[in-house]
Amino acid sequence: MDLTWDIDREGDASLVRCRVRNDDAVPRRVRIESRLGAPVLPPRRGGLPESGWDEAGVTLRLDPGERRALGFAARAPPTDPPVEIADVEAVDTAAESVSEEPIAGVERSGSATAAALRRLGDHRPPRAATAGGAGELKDASPAERERSSSPTGDASPGESAASDVDDGDTFDDDDTFDGSDTFGGGERDADPDDSPSASRGPTEWFDAVGTRLDAVEARIDRAERLTDADLAAATEAVAEADGVEELSGLDQRVAADATRLRELSERASALAARAAETEAPVEALEQLA
């Protein structure tokens, strides 16, 4: 049995990679254990550890000449060596089919779910897609309401742009996306007096997006005018923004806008491409109706 390893430190965790090879002429079952001072965090899929792993290490069955690469993490400083071969035993091929079954799962269907989770790709949307999503939706609403009820909230168009600069959360904090009932869901339903525009048509939905983009554009205009501005232009921009404090944080907000706009643009063009790909045979359907 041939074992090589490699270890990296990442924050307070150690990441261990190893390769194991069965150089015998018969199948072997090998037990590899961690020597790190913390439980093994095994590879997981859908929340389930890969089969064979436990918190001390992994048990593998290797055919003659078979090589396997594995890796795990542990919240402990590196040691040398990080892993060791605890046990190697011959595989009784006759008993194999019987002994494997109870390990795989308690009952047939339970193991089918586990098997599906282990073998298939993760279905969950990436964390980045939900960061700043639902949780902030709720938090932002009261602040938003407070702001609109404050005396400065009686908005002429110019001022409403300025108050938009204020909130800085253009894409996060309200119902930009939920006119179509795609993202709003439960969060909005929990909040009856802030009833979202369930009856809004598709055009109004795009209008709402347009309004939002206008607000962002106003902010970017302002940032552009301040970019490499001479004193006169800068003074003018500050005066227009009702004082320099109105401009505080403008750079971060515009940078955040840039990120969000880029994400939005990628998503929008991907959707547009998909929309262009479809060809619903509406006319044929109508004729048949």
Add this chain to the structure above:
Amino acid sequence: MILAVAGGKGGVGKTTLAYNVAAALDAVVVDADLGMADLPGGRGPDLHDVLAGEADPIETLRAGPVDVVPCGRTLAGARAADLRRLEAAVAAIERERGTVVLDCPAGRRADAGVPLAVADACLLVVSPRAFALADAIRTRALARELDAGLVGCAVNRVTEEPPTDAIADALGAPAAVVPADPRVGRSVAEERPVVDAAPDSAAAEAVRELARRVPR
């Protein structure tokens, strides 16, 4: 009896067929499309809440012409959903209501596989176009591996005579042709299953034919 309605490709009419077959079976339809729910929603708890361990499956049942277990529409909810809870949840609904139809998502990820693993049988939906058939064949292979017996396939939204025999041979199950009918297309949004709205139509007969193949 738990029937999964799957199909590999998106947009072939899985949700519509699941809803209408559930109507013909007098079953509950569960919106198991965690990332892109399509069945009518509701205000109460939904499947996301159940899979996050925050609701009882029975309290998510939403009465209608066809009773629905709706699914949340948020990405955060889809992320929080733990598919290991699906089996027990569906089993609880089955105990309460008898027959359950699972509307599966497209693709071959865990969210498509676990409903097949949980189901007793599956029904594949294909559109009469070649590229959709390739996806259906892959889903067929997945269903076989996960032990969901194929009871039939629906060739959906047919406007011209499709190569039904070729499709049935490729998938290894009898193929029923569901003709394109706008009443089927509208049935989910209007919550009027075609077997009620137009019981004499060819589409309704095709849906009943599919339902008859489901062992009970």
